[in-house]
Amino acid sequence: MTTPQLEISGLIKRFGGLTALNSVDLSIGQGELVGLIGPNGSGKTTLLNIVSGYYPADGGTIRHSGTSVLGKAPHQLARQGIGRSFQITKLFKRLTVLENMLVAGLSDGTTSRAAATERAMGLLADLRLERLAHERAASLSGGQGKLLEFARVMMLEPEIILLDEPFGGVHPELKRFMHERIAAWNAAGVTIILISHDMGSIFELCARVVTLSYGDIICDGTPDETRNDPAVLDAYLGEQHG
Amino acid sequence: MSLLAIFEQALNGMIVSSFYALAALGLAIIFGVLRVVNFAHGEFYMLGGYAYFMALSALGLPPVLGLVVAAAALAIFGALVEWLLIRPVYDGRADRPEEYSIMITFALSILLLNLANSLFGPWPRRPEPLFRGRIEIGELIVSGDRLAAAGVAVILITALLLGLRYTWTGRAVRAVSQNREAAEIFGISVTRVGMLAFAVGAALAGLAGALMGPVFNVVPPMGVIPVIKAYVIVVLGGLGSIPGAIIGAIILGQVESFATILIPDPSRALAYKDAYGLVLLIAILLLRPQGLFGTQDRRA
Amino acid sequence: MTPQRARTLALGVLLAGFAVLPLLLGDYWIYTLTIGFYYAILAASWALLVGYVGRISFAQAAMAGLGGYASALGVQHLGLPPVLGLGLAVLVSGALGLAIGWLTLRLHGAYLGLTTIAFAEILRITATAEYGLTEGSRGLQVAPLLTGGSRTEYYYLLLGVTAGCLVLMGLLLRSRLGLFFQSIREDEDGAASLGVNVTLWKMVAFAISSAFAGLAGGLYGHFVQLITPSMMSLQEMGIVLAMAVIGGFHNVLFAALGGVALQVLLEALRELGEWRLVAFGLVTLLVLRLMPNGIFGAAVATIAARMRRNGGDE
Numbered sequence: 001m002t003t004p005q006l007e008i009s010g011l012i013k014r015f016g017g018l019t020a021l022n023s024v025d026l027s028i029g030q031g032e033l034v035g036l037i038g039p040n041g042s043g044k045t046t047l048l049n050i051v052s053g054y055y056p057a058d059g060g061t062i063r064h065s066g067t068s069v070l071g072k073a074p075h076q077l078a079r080q081g082i083g084r085s086f087q088i089t090k091l092f093k094r095l096t097v098l099e100n101m102l103v104a105g106l107s108d109g110t111t112s113r114a115a116a117t118e119r120a121m122g123l124l125a126d127l128r129l130e131r132l133a134h135e136r137a138a139s140l141s142g143g144q145g146k147l148l149e150f151a152r153v154m155m156l157e158p159e160i161i162l163l164d165e166p167f168g169g170v171h172p173e174l175k176r177f178m179h180e181r182i183a184a185w186n187a188a189g190v191t192i193i194l195i196s197h198d199m200g201s202i203f204e205l206c207a208r209v210v211t212l213s214y215g216d217i218i219c220d221g222t223p224d225e226t227r228n229d230p231a232v233l234d235a236y237l238g239e240q241h242g
Numbered sequence: 243m244s245l246l247a248i249f250e251q252a253l254n255g256m257i258v259s260s261f262y263a264l265a266a267l268g269l270a271i272i273f274g275v276l277r278v279v280n281f282a283h284g285e286f287y288m289l290g291g292y293a294y295f296m297a298l299s300a301l302g303l304p305p306v307l308g309l310v311v312a313a314a315a316l317a318i319f320g321a322l323v324e325w326l327l328i329r330p331v332y333d334g335r336a337d338r339p340e341e342y343s344i345m346i347t348f349a350l351s352i353l354l355l356n357l358a359n360s361l362f363g364p365w366p367r368r369p370e371p372l373f374r375g376r377i378e379i380g381e382l383i384v385s386g387d388r389l390a391a392a393g394v395a396v397i398l399i400t401a402l403l404l405g406l407r408y409t410w411t412g413r414a415v416r417a418v419s420q421n422r423e424a425a426e427i428f429g430i431s432v433t434r435v436g437m438l439a440f441a442v443g444a445a446l447a448g449l450a451g452a453l454m455g456p457v458f459n460v461v462p463p464m465g466v467i468p469v470i471k472a473y474v475i476v477v478l479g480g481l482g483s484i485p486g487a488i489i490g491a492i493i494l495g496q497v498e499s500f501a502t503i504l505i506p507d508p509s510r511a512l513a514y515k516d517a518y519g520l521v522l523l524i525a526i527l528l529l530r531p532q533g534l535f536g537t538q539d540r541r542a
Numbered sequence: 543m544t545p546q547r548a549r550t551l552a553l554g555v556l557l558a559g560f561a562v563l564p565l566l567l568g569d570y571w572i573y574t575l576t577i578g579f580y581y582a583i584l585a586a587s588w589a590l591l592v593g594y595v596g597r598i599s600f601a602q603a604a605m606a607g608l609g610g611y612a613s614a615l616g617v618q619h620l621g622l623p624p625v626l627g628l629g630l631a632v633l634v635s636g637a638l639g640l641a642i643g644w645l646t647l648r649l650h651g652a653y654l655g656l657t658t659i660a661f662a663e664i665l666r667i668t669a670t671a672e673y674g675l676t677e678g679s680r681g682l683q684v685a686p687l688l689t690g691g692s693r694t695e696y697y698y699l700l701l702g703v704t705a706g707c708l709v710l711m712g713l714l715l716r717s718r719l720g721l722f723f724q725s726i727r728e729d730e731d732g733a734a735s736l737g738v739n740v741t742l743w744k745m746v747a748f749a750i751s752s753a754f755a756g757l758a759g760g761l762y763g764h765f766v767q768l769i770t771p772s773m774m775s776l777q778e779m780g781i782v783l784a785m786a787v788i789g790g791f792h793n794v795l796f797a798a799l800g801g802v803a804l805q806v807l808l809e810a811l812r813e814l815g816e817w818r819l820v821a822f823g824l825v826t827l828l829v830l831r832l833m834p835n836g837i838f839g840a841a842v843a844t845i846a847a848r849m850r851r852n853g854g855d856e
Contacts, residue, residue, distance in 0.1 A: 052735065053734075054731070073734070073739070073741070074731070074734035074735055075733075075734045075735075075736075075737050075738055075739045075740065078734070078735055078736055078737040079737040083735070084735050085735075086731070086732070086735070090729040090731055090732030090735070091728075091729070091732065092724065092725050092728035092729060092732065093728055094724070094727075094728060095721075095724055095725070095728065099721060099724075102718075102721055103721050103722065103725040103733065103736050103738060104736035104737060106718040106721060106722075107718075107722070107736055107737030107738050107739075108737060109718070113718070152736055153735075153736075155736070156736065156737060278652075279652035279655065279656065281655070327827065327831065330831070336834075337834055338596075340650075340651040340652065341592075341596070341598065341651070342830065342834075343652075344598055344651065344652055344655050345598075345783065345787060345830055346827065346830050346831070348600070348655075348780065348783060349780070349783065349784060349787070349823060349826040349827050349830060350823075350827060351780070352777065352780030352781070352783075352784065352819075352823050352826070353820065353823025353824060353826070353827060354823075355777065356816060356819035356820045356822070356823055357820050357823070359816045359819070360815070360816040360817050360819075360820050463777075466776065470659065470660075470663060473656050473659070473660075474660075477653075477656060481652075481653075510671055513667065513670055513671030514667060514671050516663070516667060517663070517664050517667045517671075520660040520661075520663050520664050520667075521660075521664065523656065523657070523660045524645075524657055524660050524661065524664075527646075527649060527653055527656065527657050527660075528645055528646075528657075531648065531649065531653060
């Protein structure tokens with residue numbers, strides 16, 4: 001059996017008296033596309049923030065291809081192949097779209113500017129942004145901003161990408177295009193963890209769906225299994241009152 | 243050190259604390275409501291000193307009315323500054339609001355300092371104090387002007403705290419400090435409260451300047467040192483926290499009062515007097531950025 | 543004309559202009575401009591930190607003073623030649639900058655501003671209090687950089703160093719480091735998520751900016767031959783801020799030009815006395831409020847827009 005791409009075991013996170021993650025175990029293999037769902041406050045973004053190095057953990061381990069992730073800074077993990085996006089995009093607004101890409105492309109300190117630019121233009125073309133390469137990121141629409149964040153993450157040539165609510169506030173046509181890109185990257189071998197409230201997208205894209213509720217994994221299965229799991233239904237109904 | 247000397251230092255510390263607290267409270271209210279650190283606060287304090295001096299020397303008013311004039315003049319000035327310069331910070335007109343607020347108030351402080359130099363000249367002025375003479379408490383002798391000024395400061399602080407607690411306006415100020423959005427939903431005009439907070443903050447600085455003017459002279463750079471103390475205090479107490487500012491003032495007054503007598507070489511001790519607070523400021527910001535009494539704020 | 547060529551041409555004209563000025567001016571103005579170069583380096587070094595990295599500091603003038611004292615004392619007590627004294631100034635200011643950068647990593651905005659004010663004031667107070675070493679507020683005599691150097695010689699020396707500093711800053715900011723700095727200014731978490739070592743570059747930026755300030759202060763001391771703690775004061779910091787803001791603090795060259803231009807104006811308007819500083823303050827407020835990119839920034843943007851409209855190649 002091969003080592004999983006990402007192996008989380010016994011992960012604990014507390015904020016004061018509140019337990020955000022209650023000994024979470026999760027193993028994700030290379031090339032998987034996993035949906036991570038759960039009601040508000042269930043710990044999804046907390047989990048993502050720990051895996052990407054933004055929060056320290058209070059217990060447990062996380063291994064990426066066998067090496068420990070905990071204790072490493074976000075930039076180290078980014079260079080080590082764990083890329084992420086943010087729920088609210090964190091674009092460099094006063095830099096151009098291309099410069100946004102180059103930050104990621106040059107952060108390893110060795111790639112030449114010419115090589116990084118070429119790669120960036122290719123990715124921008126993939127995401128239909130090449131026309132805007134020399135515009136300031138501030139001038140992008142919300143949806144274009146989401147695409148730029150995708151493109152920046154891909155500049156890292158990541159092994160895993162963690163996408164936090166990529167479809168929030170995106171119109172349906174663009175969402176379709178994003179689905180296509182996510183599926184294509186996954187098909188090219190990138191492991192993807194997708195957090196979303198958009199069940200339609202999750203069930204369509206992901207073969208495996210993990211449900212968190214109050215810091216516990218309450219379901220880990222196919223979309224069908226998840227849909228029919230009474231615990232998942234309870235978790236959502238308890239919060240949303242139908 | 244004799245017991246008397248200890249008492250004397252402690253009392254000196256308390257007197258100094260009351261002025262510091264007055265200036266620091268203004269800073270705390272402005273920060274609480276607007277999330278702006280007013281880097282021109284020291285110059286507001288200085289202008290208060292001059293307003294008091296002018297009221298007494300040019301208008302011939304009695305000292306008590308001089309205080310009223312200083313407070314009113316600075317309140318109007320503060321409201322104007324808020325309207326002209328500070329409003330872009332929160333109405334979306336400034337591109338990078340925090341950077342803008344820091345630079346604009348810092349630039350304002352330099353402008354006001356130079357303006358005072360041009361208008362009033364660099365010479366020190368000494369307006370009439372509230373009260374002359376000395377007061378003896380047992381063997382302790384305190385000069386009356388200081389004690390009277392401290393007494394007025396304590397009364398003003400008490401009035402302010404009661405006002406914040408029991409008047410509608412005071413509650414609106416506290417509401418906006420705690421949660422801007424919620425306050426807006428409940429029909430509080432954030433713009434109006436912002437202007438009010440700036441006016442009140444400026445008036446408090448002005449009053450502190452007016453009270454201190456007769457004790458330490460009125461001169462253009464008179465606000466530079468006290469404002470740094472006010473920063474130390476609000477950082478000590480947690481930026482924007484009003485009880486924190488008062489406790490911070492008490493701590494700083496005592497630290498300065500006692501630290502001075504710990505260095506044997508007297509001229510050096512005097513030269514370093516103003517550095518203790520700064521060291522305290524750095525230590526607090528590095529170790530506990532939310533202040534001793536402030537609430538946890540991840541992004542300092 | 544392409545924007546690229548226009549820029550090269552403008553820079554060439556600018557440098558040539560400064561090179562011929564001493565032939566046209568008397569000693570007094572040559573002296574004034576030389577002091578202007580000190581402010582140019584200082585304003586540019588501040589712009590490098592505040593405009594590019596988005597880290598506010600009010601310790602820039604204090605760092606210049608520290609450099610001034612380090613160089614002067616190095617020459618006086620360690621017997622260093624003034625050139626090595628300047629090297630010491632760069633090292634000492636750079637090292638303290640690195641330390642402050644490290645200590646203030648978690649601080650932002652007004653908190654950072656306050657902390658840097660505290661460091662600046664502690665430096666000034668120490669320079670005043672340690673009169674055994676620094677002569678306190680009476681001021682410290684400093685050895686000249688050029689023995690028997692004329693005003694014109696100092697002018698060209700400082701012009702050369704200023705141009706050199708600006709070229710160095712320009713190269714730095716055009717390298718990938720410049721991109722990292724700006725990404726940190728825009729969004730620290732975003733920059734880290736793309737592999738930028740935010741912690742390291744924030745410290746390095748503070749160190750580099752302070753080192754330039756230290757060099758400027760060292761040069762100033764060896765040129766004027768007298769330094770006092772007042773060069774570390776917050777009022778002096780206010781002047782540097784005004785210069786950078788008026789020139790345009792999002793561009794090191796504009797900030798530097800602001801430094802020279804305002805120093806010259808301050809001298810030219812001497813008969814206005816203190817009022818020129820008032821006018822200076824008012825202009826700073828107006829520029830901050832209405833022209834966030836400074837006067838030179840706004841001017842260049844207008845020219846660029848006109849060139850584009852008149853059938854440029856874009």
